[in-house]
Amino acid sequence: MLEIKNLSYRVENADIVNSVDLLVPDRSFMVITGPNGGGKTSLAKLVMGISTPTGGSIFWDGQDITALSVTQRARLGISYGFQQPPRFKGMKVRDLLEIAAGEHISHDKACSYLTKVGLCARDYIERDVDSSLSGGEVKRIEIATVLARRCKLMIFDEPEAGIDLWSFARLTETFQEIHDRKEASILIISHQERIIRLADEIVLLAGGKITAKGSVDEVYPQIVSDTVAGCNRLEVKGAC
Ligand SMILES: Nc1ncnc2c1ncn2[C@@H]1O[C@H](COP(=O)(O)OP(=O)(O)OP(=O)(O)O)[C@@H](O)[C@H]1O
Numbered sequence: 357m358l359e360i361k362n363l364s365y366r367v368e369n370a371d372i373v374n375s376v377d378l379l380v381p382d383r384s385f386m387v388i389t390g391p392n393g394g395g396k397t398s399l400a401k402l403v404m405g406i407s408t409p410t411g412g413s414i415f416w417d418g419q420d421i422t423a424l425s426v427t428q429r430a431r432l433g434i435s436y437g438f439q440q441p442p443r444f445k446g447m448k449v450r451d452l453l454e455i456a457a458g459e460h461i462s463h464d465k466a467c468s469y470l471t472k473v474g475l476c477a478r479d480y481i482e483r484d485v486d487s488s489l490s491g492g493e494v495k496r497i498e499i500a501t502v503l504a505r506r507c508k509l510m511i512f513d514e515p516e517a518g519i520d521l522w523s524f525a526r527l528t529e530t531f532q533e534i535h536d537r538k539e540a541s542i543l544i545i546s547h548q549e550r551i552i553r554l555a556d557e558i559v560l561l562a563g564g565k566i567t568a569k570g571s572v573d574e575v576y577p578q579i580v581s582d583t584v585a586g587c588n589r590l591e592v593k594g595a596c
C-alpha cells in the first residue's frame with residue numbers, strides 16, 4: 357500500500373504539490389486527473405523519488421521511503437512510465453525489456469510485453485530505441501518496460517499520449533487484465549474518459565491540491581460540470 361502524507365513540493369515560492377494526502381490500496385486501480393499544470397506529474401515524480409519533496413512523507417507497505425533513491429524504490433516494487441519517455445541510442449528494444457525485467461527473458465516473453473501494448477513484436481524487438489521510433493512507438497515501448505518490471509505499483513503518466521485508437525484499445529485491455537488478475541496496483545495519470553471509467557477511484561488534482569476523490573460516478577459529473585467551454589473553473593477560479 358502506498359501512503360502519501362501531507363506531501364508538498366514548493367519551487368520558487370510556487371506550491372506545485374500542496375499538502376497532499378493519498379492512500380493507494382494494494383491491487384487498486386486509481387486514476388489521477390485534472391487540468392494541465394495541476395501537479396500530477398510532479399506528484400508522480402515525488403512518489404518515484406525523481407524529485408525531493410519540501411514537506412511530508414511517503415510510506416510504502418508501512419516503510420517510510422521519503423529519503424530513498426529511485427533505484428531503492430524500484431527495488432521495493434514501484435515503477436513509473438514517463439509522460440515523455442527518454443530514448444536510448446545504441447540500445448535495442450529487446451535489451452531494454454531485459455533490463456526492465458532484471459533477468460534474462462526468453463524471446464517469446466519479451467515479445468509478449470510488446471503485444472500487450474499493441475506493437476507487432478516481430479517488427480520492433482530488434483529496433484534501436486532511438487529517434488527513428490515515432491512518438492507513439494516510443495511511448496508504447498516505455499509502457500512495455502514498466503509491464504516487464506512486474507512491480508507491485510505501476511505508475512503510468514498519460515499512457516494515452518500520442519497513441520492511436522487501435523493501440524489505445526489494446527492498452528486499456530491490458531490495464532483491465534492486470535486489475536482483474538489483481539497483479540498490481542495501477543496508478544494512472546490520464547485525461548482520457550475511457551481510462552478514467554476503468555478506475556476504482558478517481559482523484560482530481562488541481563493547483564497542487566486534491567479537490568475531489570471518489571468513484572467514477574461520484575467524481576466524473578463534477579469534472580464535466582466544472583469545465584465550461586475551454587475555461588476550467590478548477591484551474592482559474594474567479595479569473596473568468
Ligand atoms: N522544477 C520546476 N520549477 C518550476 N515550476 C515547475 C517545476 N516543476 C513543475 N513546475 C510547474 O508546476 C506545475 C505542475 O506541473 P506538472 O508537470 O506536475 O503538471 P501536470 O498536472 O502533470 O500537467 P499536464 O496535465 O500538462 O501534464 C506547472 O505549472 C509546471 O510548470
Ligand SMILES: [Mg+2]
Pocket residue numbers: 396397398439513
Ligand atoms: Mg503531466
